[in-house]
Amino acid sequence: MDTMTEPQTHDTHPEIVKRLTRPEGHPKSVIAMIKSGKPCLEIAQQLPAVEKAIVNAKRTLIQDHLDHCHEETVGALPRDKRQSIDGFKTITKHL
Numbered sequence: 001m002d003t004m005t006e007p008q009t010h011d012t013h014p015e016i017v018k019r020l021t022r023p024e025g026h027p028k029s030v031i032a033m034i035k036s037g038k039p040c041l042e043i044a045q046q047l048p049a050v051e052k053a054i055v056n057a058k059r060t061l062i063q064d065h066l067d068h069c070h071e072e073t074v075g076a077l078p079r080d081k082r083q084s085i086d087g088f089k090t091i092t093k094h095l
Helices: 013-035 040-074 083-094
Strands: none
Touching: 013 040, 040 083
16 A cells, blocks of 8 residues: 555544644735735734644644554554654654
8 A cells, every 4th residue: 555645534634624724814814914014023923823833733744644654554552662753753843
């Protein structure tokens, strides 16, 4: 099975959709601010919230995919053996 092209659904997909839907109106309001000529400082202050929502969704998707693919390939690991996987997931927070 080619997991790169097969449809995949993970447990966290609804959470990711929620994370991306929540700020959906935020980019629209930033666009409205730009069109109405708001000061650049005010606009720039709004952009980190939009960026953070997308980064968090990306991180959740990657970490869930790692868990899912690992379990599919190797099977479930006992807690004491998960430390290296958990360490890898922790470092992905810095991507």
